[in-house]
Structure formats: C-alpha cells, structure tokens
Amino acid sequence: MLRLLASSSLALLAAGAPASDKVSSLPGWIFDLPTDWYSGYLSFGKKHLHYVFIETESKDPEAPVVLWMNGGPGCSSMDGLFYEHGPLLINEDGKSFTKNPQSWNKLANMLYMEAPVGVGYSYSEDPKDTQDLNDDQTATDNLAALKAFFELYPEHKKRAFYVSGESYGGVYVPTLSLKIFEDKTVDFNMRGFVVGNGLFDWKLMAESSVPFLYGHGAISTRKKEEIDKACQGNYANPSDACQQLVDSASENARGLNGYDFYRDCFSAGSSASAGSLKALGSKTPLTGWHIARNPELLADLIRAPRPAHPALRENVPCIDSVGGTAWLGTKEVREALHIEPSLPNWEICSGNINYTRNMDYSAPKLYAQMMHKYRILVYNGDTDMACDYLADSWAVDSINATVDEEADWVPWLMHADGGEQTVGFLTRYKTEPGLQFLTVKGAGHMVPQWKPEVALAMLDRFLNNKDMRTGGAPQSQTKTVVVV
Amino acid sequence: MLRLLASSSLALLAAGAPASDKVSSLPGWIFDLPTDWYSGYLSFGKKHLHYVFIETESKDPEAPVVLWMNGGPGCSSMDGLFYEHGPLLINEDGKSFTKNPQSWNKLANMLYMEAPVGVGYSYSEDPKDTQDLNDDQTATDNLAALKAFFELYPEHKKRAFYVSGESYGGVYVPTLSLKIFEDKTVDFNMRGFVVGNGLFDWKLMAESSVPFLYGHGAISTRKKEEIDKACQGNYANPSDACQQLVDSASENARGLNGYDFYRDCFSAGSSASAGSLKALGSKTPLTGWHIARNPELLADLIRAPRPAHPALRENVPCIDSVGGTAWLGTKEVREALHIEPSLPNWEICSGNINYTRNMDYSAPKLYAQMMHKYRILVYNGDTDMACDYLADSWAVDSINATVDEEADWVPWLMHADGGEQTVGFLTRYKTEPGLQFLTVKGAGHMVPQWKPEVALAMLDRFLNNKDMRTGGAPQSQTKTVVVV
Incomplete structure (x- = not known):
C-alpha cells in the first residue's frame, strides 16, 4: 500500500x-x-x-x-x-x-x-x-x-x-x-x-525521413532518386516497392544515435540495456519514418542504459542516464x-x-x-x-x-x-x-x-x-x- | 638576390x-x-x-x-x-x-x-x-x-x-x-x-550547393521548391531567375564557416584580416556554387587571420593559422x-x-x-x-x-x-x-x-x-x- x-x-x-x-x-x-x-x-x-x-x-x-x-x-x-x-x-x-x-x-x-x-x-x-x-x-x-x-x-x-x-x-x-x-x-x-x-x-514525420537522411549524407543520391521514383512523395501510405526501398535506406541509420546524427551512440558498455527494447528487434533505426509507423519507438528508445538485469537484452539506446538513475x-x-x-x-x-x-x-x-x-x-x-x-x-x-x-x-x-x-x-x-x-x-x-x-x-x-x-x-x- | x-x-x-x-x-x-x-x-x-x-x-x-x-x-x-x-x-x-x-x-x-x-x-x-x-x-x-x-x-x-x-x-x-x-x-x-x-x-560544385544547403537546414523547403522550379537543375548556366534565387538563398550561408557548416567561424578578433579578400566584397558566401563561378574564392578565402595590417580590410576567413604564422x-x-x-x-x-x-x-x-x-x-x-x-x-x-x-x-x-x-x-x-x-x-x-x-x-x-x-x-x- x-x-x-x-x-x-x-x-x-x-x-x-x-x-x-x-x-x-x-x-x-x-x-x-x-x-x-x-x-x-x-x-x-x-x-x-x-x-x-x-x-x-x-x-x-x-x-x-x-x-x-x-x-x-x-x-x-x-x-x-x-x-x-x-x-x-x-x-x-x-x-x-x-x-x-x-x-x-x-x-x-x-x-x-x-x-x-x-x-x-x-x-x-x-x-x-x-x-x-x-x-x-x-x-x-x-x-x-x-x-x-x-x-x-x-x-x-x-x-x-x-x-x-x-x-x-x-x-x-x-x-x-x-x-x-x-x-x-x-x-x-x-x-x-x-x-x-x-x-x-505522424504523416509529416514519415515524409521527412528520407530528405533528412539524404540531406545529411546517410543515403546516396542514387538511392534517393530510386526512392523518389518509387514513392512519389507518398510516404504515409507507401507502395510495397517504396516501403522496401525506404527500409533498406534506413538501414544506414541503424547504428546512429537517433537523437543526434553526428553524436556517438552512448553506451554504458556491458551494463547497458533497455527494458522494452526487447520487443523491438535490433534492426529498427530511429527515424521519423519508423516512429510514425511504430510510435512506441519514441518512448522505448529514449530509455537509457541502466544497470544490467538478466531479463533485459543488451542494447544501445544512445542516451546517457546512468548517473541520474x-x-x-x-x-x-x-x-x-x-x-x-x-x-x-x-x-x-x-x-x-x-x-x-x-x-x-x-x-x-x-x-x-x-x-x-x-x-x-x-x-x-x-x-x-x-x-x-x-x-x-x-x-x-x-x-x-x-x-x-x-x-x-x-x-x-x-x-x-x-x-x-x-x-x-x-x-x-x-x-x-x-x-x-x-x-x-x-x-x-x-x-x-x-x-x-x-x-x-x-x-x-x-x-x-x-x-x-x-x-x-x-x-x-x-x-x-x-x-x- | x-x-x-x-x-x-x-x-x-x-x-x-x-x-x-x-x-x-x-x-x-x-x-x-x-x-x-x-x-x-x-x-x-x-x-x-x-x-x-x-x-x-x-x-x-x-x-x-x-x-x-x-x-x-x-x-x-x-x-x-x-x-x-x-x-x-x-x-x-x-x-x-x-x-x-x-x-x-x-x-x-x-x-x-x-x-x-x-x-x-x-x-x-x-x-x-x-x-x-x-x-x-x-x-x-x-x-x-x-x-x-x-x-x-x-x-x-x-x-x-x-x-x-x-x-x-x-x-x-x-x-x-x-x-x-x-x-x-x-x-x-x-x-x-x-x-x-x-x-x-566546377559544374558539379555549382549543382551541389543548393541540395547541400537545403540538406543541412540552411534554406527552407519553400525556398528549395522555388529554386527547383526556376532552375530545373541547370545550375551551371542558370537563368536570371534561378541565379537570383540561388544567390538570395546563399545569403543564409554568408556568416557560416565555409569549411564546416557546424563550426563557428574563427576570428582572431580585431587583428583578423585577410589580404586579398579586399577584392571580394563581404557579401560572398563560400559555397560550391560561388566557388564554381569565382574560383579565386577558394584560394582567397582559405587565407587565415594574420596580424593586422592597415592596408588589409578586417574579415573573417574562419580558419585559424595565427600560431603557425x-x-x-x-x-x-x-x-x-x-x-x-x-x-x-x-x-x-x-x-x-x-x-x-x-x-x-x-x-x-x-x-x-x-x-x-x-x-x-x-x-x-x-x-x-x-x-x-x-x-x-x-x-x-x-x-x-x-x-x-x-x-x-x-x-x-x-x-x-x-x-x-x-x-x-x-x-x-x-x-x-x-x-x-x-x-x-x-x-x-x-x-x-x-x-x-x-x-x-x-x-x-x-x-x-x-x-x-x-x-x-x-x-x-x-x-x-x-x-x-
């Protein structure tokens, strides 16, 4: 009580x-x-x-x-x-x-x-x-x-x-x-x-992801042009071809710190883990495109490294909150x-x-x-x-x-x-x-x-x-x- | 001799x-x-x-x-x-x-x-x-x-x-x-x-400038769309309308460190100056677009701050070479x-x-x-x-x-x-x-x-x-x- x-x-x-x-x-x-x-x-x-x-x-x-x-x-x-x-x-x-x-x-x-x-x-x-x-x-x-x-x-x-x-x-x-x-x-x-x-x-977030990644050099001009052609700007309800291309492009963002393109992804080393990341699979990059499709990502990925728990999968949510915790x-x-x-x-x-x-x-x-x-x-x-x-x-x-x-x-x-x-x-x-x-x-x-x-x-x-x-x-x- | x-x-x-x-x-x-x-x-x-x-x-x-x-x-x-x-x-x-x-x-x-x-x-x-x-x-x-x-x-x-x-x-x-x-x-x-x-x-440099500036947030989506419409991708031999729009967009880059979008422009304070910048006018931003049109820029703008000389106009070429000089x-x-x-x-x-x-x-x-x-x-x-x-x-x-x-x-x-x-x-x-x-x-x-x-x-x-x-x-x- x-x-x-x-x-x-x-x-x-x-x-x-x-x-x-x-x-x-x-x-x-x-x-x-x-x-x-x-x-x-x-x-x-x-x-x-x-x-x-x-x-x-x-x-x-x-x-x-x-x-x-x-x-x-x-x-x-x-x-x-x-x-x-x-x-x-x-x-x-x-x-x-x-x-x-x-x-x-x-x-x-x-x-x-x-x-x-x-x-x-x-x-x-x-x-x-x-x-x-x-x-x-x-x-x-x-x-x-x-x-x-x-x-x-x-x-x-x-x-x-x-x-x-x-x-x-x-x-x-x-x-x-x-x-x-x-x-x-x-x-x-x-x-x-x-x-x-x-x-x-959500809709604008889905639309901004490709131009953001391209604008910062995470995807090539060639890939950007393929995506433009396949998606015709419709990222909210993408065709299969569009979805596939965007997902493959987003793979380039997977290892990045989703909260800062230029900042290393913080990890507390072997003690780093994040509770509900368990459910997400390690393949999901943190971009507006993915958040718009799976809003849980935003809350889940902001979870920071914390003392390891046997039940928690190791992961790198990029943000340091070790000291505060x-x-x-x-x-x-x-x-x-x-x-x-x-x-x-x-x-x-x-x-x-x-x-x-x-x-x-x-x-x-x-x-x-x-x-x-x-x-x-x-x-x-x-x-x-x-x-x-x-x-x-x-x-x-x-x-x-x-x-x-x-x-x-x-x-x-x-x-x-x-x-x-x-x-x-x-x-x-x-x-x-x-x-x-x-x-x-x-x-x-x-x-x-x-x-x-x-x-x-x-x-x-x-x-x-x-x-x-x-x-x-x-x-x-x-x-x-x-x-x- | x-x-x-x-x-x-x-x-x-x-x-x-x-x-x-x-x-x-x-x-x-x-x-x-x-x-x-x-x-x-x-x-x-x-x-x-x-x-x-x-x-x-x-x-x-x-x-x-x-x-x-x-x-x-x-x-x-x-x-x-x-x-x-x-x-x-x-x-x-x-x-x-x-x-x-x-x-x-x-x-x-x-x-x-x-x-x-x-x-x-x-x-x-x-x-x-x-x-x-x-x-x-x-x-x-x-x-x-x-x-x-x-x-x-x-x-x-x-x-x-x-x-x-x-x-x-x-x-x-x-x-x-x-x-x-x-x-x-x-x-x-x-x-x-x-x-x-x-x-x-030179041609590719002229073409890359607008997408680079847009990609890093220096120009708005609205401006980018106007430029795309006016220039039709032809930046090497731009129409007057295109040239005008790109120049106005480039104004947003004027105060930036041309050698690093995210880095402050170095100045040695009042002793900072750069010889042949005199000829350039202060309005010229350092982007590929401008360099392609005026190749002297590249050499001139790399000149670094150096001890003031009465004949030299104050300027901010952004790169520190004070100690080396x-x-x-x-x-x-x-x-x-x-x-x-x-x-x-x-x-x-x-x-x-x-x-x-x-x-x-x-x-x-x-x-x-x-x-x-x-x-x-x-x-x-x-x-x-x-x-x-x-x-x-x-x-x-x-x-x-x-x-x-x-x-x-x-x-x-x-x-x-x-x-x-x-x-x-x-x-x-x-x-x-x-x-x-x-x-x-x-x-x-x-x-x-x-x-x-x-x-x-x-x-x-x-x-x-x-x-x-x-x-x-x-x-x-x-x-x-x-x-x-």
Whole structure:
C-alpha cells in the first residue's frame, strides 16, 4: 500500500511556499543551493505528481514561472532538470554534480513535473490509473496538478506562466495549453508555450525521413532518386516497392544515435540495456519514418542504459542516464526530495505504464486555435533524427499563419569569441502575440543539453520578448503607418 | 638576390638522408623529436621547393612514403603538418605545441612539400617563375621535386609511395599522379593516391550547393521548391531567375564557416584580416556554387587571420593559422628549418603568386586513366561547404567505375567507447587495385584536423589494404569461383 506523504497534504493549507517540501540539501552537492529548491507532490484525487520547483537566480520579481515536461510518453522531467537545463547537472558517477552556467532558472522559476502518474516518482493510490493513460487524461491531470501547484505557491500566481517541453512534450504542451485556454476558472497568468523537437504530426514525420537522411549524407543520391521514383512523395501510405526501398535506406541509420546524427551512440558498455527494447528487434533505426509507423519507438528508445538485469537484452539506446538513475535511486536522495517511500526506484522512462496515444489529431490544429492568444515558440535542434526539423517546420507552416517575409528562414545570431555567429535559422509568423519557429544548428534532440548557451539565449529572447534574431529590442511585426 | 643554400646542393651528392637538412631541434619543443625530421629544399633548375620529411614512428621497414599537399592554389602544406596530421600541432600562442596522438607519421614516412614556387618558403631564383604558374607546370615541377627527393633519400625508393592532398590538392594530386604514370623514367614505387575534400569539377560544385544547403537546414523547403522550379537543375548556366534565387538563398550561408557548416567561424578578433579578400566584397558566401563561378574564392578565402595590417580590410576567413604564422616567421624557426634567409616571412596562403587554373578538364577523366593502375581513395568530410561531399561523390561516380553493390554507400565503422560507431559512409567500386569513396561524418574541410582518430583509421585501412568498412582483412572485390 502506498502511504500519502503527510507533508504534501498539510502544505495545501499553507499560504506560501510549502516549508515541508523545501529541499534542505542535495546529497553529492556540498555547497549551498544557489536558490531555494522545493520537491514534493502535487496532489488531486488519488493522484500525486512529483514536482521539483526551483526559484530563479535572477532576483527579478517579474521573472516568469516555466513548467518543463519531458516526453516519452513515460519519460521523466528529471531528465530535463538533471541533464538539460537545471542548475546542477548530474555526473556519470551518479554521485556528484557540475554547476550549469546556462541553467534556465537564471531566467525563470522552473517547475519540473513528472507526468503522468506512473512516471518517475509520480504515482496514484489506485494502481489502475497508471494502466489507463492517454493524451487527454494526461492533459487534464497536468492542469489539475498545476492548479495544486498554484494553491501551494499562491505568491507566484501573478507571474507570467509558460508551458514548455520536448519530444512527446510536443503533445503534452499544446494539449495542456488548450486545457488552460478553455478553462475559465484558471486564475494564473498563462502567456504562452515552447516546444522543442516535438511530436507534431505522424504523416509529416514519415515524409521527412528520407530528405533528412539524404540531406545529411546517410543515403546516396542514387538511392534517393530510386526512392523518389518509387514513392512519389507518398510516404504515409507507401507502395510495397517504396516501403522496401525506404527500409533498406534506413538501414544506414541503424547504428546512429537517433537523437543526434553526428553524436556517438552512448553506451554504458556491458551494463547497458533497455527494458522494452526487447520487443523491438535490433534492426529498427530511429527515424521519423519508423516512429510514425511504430510510435512506441519514441518512448522505448529514449530509455537509457541502466544497470544490467538478466531479463533485459543488451542494447544501445544512445542516451546517457546512468548517473541520474543511480543518484535518484539512493535512499538519501529520495529522502532529500521527499519521495513517497514505498515507490520503486526511479527510471528515466517508465516501463510500467499503459499509455494510449489518442493524439489522432494533427497538433497544428491546436496551435491554430491558440496562436492569437499565446506567445508560441517551436524550436528544433537540427541534427535530431527522431523529431526532425523538417517535419516540425512543415507542421508549423501548416498552422497557416502568414510568414513574415522579413524573417522567412533567416539566420539567427549570437556573439561568440570572434564575432557574430549563425546559430540557426528563424521563421517568424505575422501573428500577435507571436508565433516563431527556429532551428538550433548542430544540436540534436536535447537542445539545452547539447547547445546550452544557444538554448539559454533563445529562452531569454522568447521570455523577454526580444528580437529572436539578434537579441535586440523586438521588431514590430505589424507595421502601422500613421498619417498626420 | 636569393642565395642558394649550400646544404641542399651538397646533399645531392650524399647517398642517404642529407645530414645538413636534419632538424636538430624545434624552437618551442623542449623534448626530443620522436623520429628524425628533415627540412630543406628540393631543387631543380632555378626552382627550390621547401620540404619537411618526417620519418615514421612505426619502425616498419615496409612503411610507405606519403606526400601531402595542401591546396589553394597558393596555400602551404605546412598547414597539413602543423594543423592537421603532423606529430606536433602548433598552439594558438605560436610558441608551443601539442603532441598529436593521431599523427600520420605513425603509419608512414611523411613528406610535406610547399608547392608551387612562391608558396610558403618555396622560391625560384627567377622571380618570373612565381608569376607564370598553372596546373600543368605545377604538376611538372612537383614531379621534378619528387625526383630530387628520391635522389636525396635513395634508401626510401623501394617503399610504397602515395600522393595525397586536400582541397585544391584535388588538382595537384591526380595531375602529379598522371605525370608519374606517364613518366617511364620514374624509379620510385608509386602505388596510389588519396584526395580529401578535393576540387573535382566546377559544374558539379555549382549543382551541389543548393541540395547541400537545403540538406543541412540552411534554406527552407519553400525556398528549395522555388529554386527547383526556376532552375530545373541547370545550375551551371542558370537563368536570371534561378541565379537570383540561388544567390538570395546563399545569403543564409554568408556568416557560416565555409569549411564546416557546424563550426563557428574563427576570428582572431580585431587583428583578423585577410589580404586579398579586399577584392571580394563581404557579401560572398563560400559555397560550391560561388566557388564554381569565382574560383579565386577558394584560394582567397582559405587565407587565415594574420596580424593586422592597415592596408588589409578586417574579415573573417574562419580558419585559424595565427600560431603557425607567428612561429614559422621567427628567425630561430627559419634557422632550424634551414629556410633560405632572404625570403619574406611565411604566409599560410601566398598572395604573391600568379596562378592560372587550366584545369579545364573534369578531374574524373584523369582518374579513369589511372584507376586500373593505382589504388585510389577519395574522402570528404561531409559538413564542408567549400568542396562538398555531394559534388565529390558525383564526380567519383562519373569516373564510370562499376559500384560494388555490397558496399554502395554503406556505413563504415570504428570501435569507440561504448561500441561500434558509424563514422561515415563508404562506396567501393569494382576495380583493381581499388577505387573507394567515403564520407567522414561530421568533419569539415580539414578532416585530419577535426576528426583525427577517424582520419588515422582511414589512412591505416587504405595504406595497409584493410577492409575500409571494418578495418578487418580485405574483402575480395572480384569473386572468382573455381570449378573443379
């Protein structure tokens, strides 16, 4: 039987940040935490989502609250916290940290939430709840958790609030945002959302795979021409000949790191394995083409190397979460983070949930409903094969917002040693309060992890309404000429 | 007046390595040189090509001699030695070195030659010679220098000999190889040649630019489709509409490092400038498209940052040669390398030669003549925009050798931490003694500089006739079935 943590329940009665959720120290980090951390549960009904809330280092009373959600479905947002953009990044030893100079809490109060129930250290008192999950239920539960958060932290209700997330977060983020949009009782200050390398549209993912592989040199011009001829652009319902050719071409991607074309595939050596990869067979490369046909791949392949188990087949899922898995599993860390004691150890992606993807819509339709209300940023590390920038740029185009011809796939810039550098390409749409798509050049699936300076600059420009292209003052997007 | 170094002339009479060319110490390197280095001049008529010869660390009496030539035309092979694959790589301070664990002299006796006259510390007693250069004269002179080398070092004549080079070396290498092929008096043991990110064919370079930029996310799908429609694949003789669209698309590449799409453009800050960039205007991006139209770009843009001169416009040619320029310019280094004292200081690319590119042929025709005699490897770092892998793979295809369907653009592999990794893609042709093309994934123009482990493995497999795909025993390329 699961015991409810008394602390979380009692905290609901408090008027400010819940003292019982305060993290007094982090095992492995001998210094003071730079700002206050809280860790505990956001509870509603029998469900309890584990969260970590980290106050901003900016000391700006106007600094926003940003929710972050990793994807899967089934993967934990602790990945974002401890590997991507938290203030302390876990080392591979699972015992120590590296301070992150590009932590997102430099700009915002960061809320990391493990969702849905069954993921990470989140749970339900009713075990059936983890076996009956879907996109709509997850969005509903995430909104309930958010309401619980602002009950616990009413002092943050007036701050601008943004939803952000990555990968299958491409579903979590707009679906939650739409729930917020439609819920008249919401009394926090929702302003917009951010999606990184998100899942948008199965059909576009299937279509983008061949051009992506060809564009990066993974298949030959000869093979590309054969495929073009056999497939005639119809990758969603391919002919047998097309399917065969694409599959054979995709074989070239099999050994690659699906999350970054140019990055070696991480393996923890002989201890590397990944639970539900068992079912997949070793032949399946991680490209949009295959994910679109077999959506389980996205969740399954993100599972990281973990201590070997005799029941698990050796495999190379490419992403390192060895240190996080070890650290979060210790008794001391669980106590420090106020984890419900009866829970099994943390996994980066849970193998014990049953999740039905009822995102049978195409995500852009949701965006179209919200684009005149919320500020929206879609970014893509452009060397990711799993949710590639081609499919996502096509998806954003299909929202049918008018492209601003002054910023139609133009370089966006940062100053680095030696002058201005192009860090990616930006497309701005002529909407208010603003819809933008950008690529991050040379980053894979986890942009904040692999291009931290660029990701922080991007977030700064977005949150502070600066010109995404230069970081300067915002350009007016609709010019009005006043005749006197 | 230039004085001839007595040492070189006298050495012609010696029976072995010329003692007077022996490098006794390198300023800035306080340790013993791991193997013997020689530096001096290969002289013929009034011409004197500066060379550095570095014995192999392999102690293998069968180890080959490999000639290396950088491109330009007008750029020095000291770039290859001190920045790419020499045993000691110069640091940016211009005063110290980093030992290179992937030095090519681990496998071969390396001969670095500055060519043609007027480049680096090479010279002619007749100044007119530097003003009347072309591809054919360069190949003729390079062969004369090689003959002088083997006169100086007769003990190396029996070793297998390979010509290798990079960039405009794509012209130097096959033209010299053809001279060797056709010269019946050659008594050294020529076996094959290697070209990295080489210049092959202006037309293919012009055609590859748009697919390369699109393939890496530098232009949008929308723009690509407009270009396809306007250009109809005819980039060599584009319509006005096509030209305009391609130029506008290429603007997106302007700020990028033309030698590596994903690498920041190096600048030495305010001291960075590049001589003959003056003439080019700042608007010209370095892509195959532009190089094909304005071949001077290749030589001009490779010029690296160097100490500021009031006459030189500030610019960012992206490649660092600050340390090498400083170090090679000192009196001590010139003495240590036996440089003709009256010469001006070394520049990575000479602005004082007059070179006519009479490569009006397409390089593949030369390869076709030699492919049944020499082992040939063409490799391309696949993120280089200047000589991109698309154009070069098309050029190698156009040799019209039969592709070996067992290795038709297949991954080639190396073992790294965590298991086998795909390091690029390989195409093998069904010729004897062997023609192969491969890409090096994630490397730019200077493959040995930016992917040293991969480059060394590639050279090892090529020189030692191993399977390029795996590093294992060679696969028979033409299978013969013996019926008994």
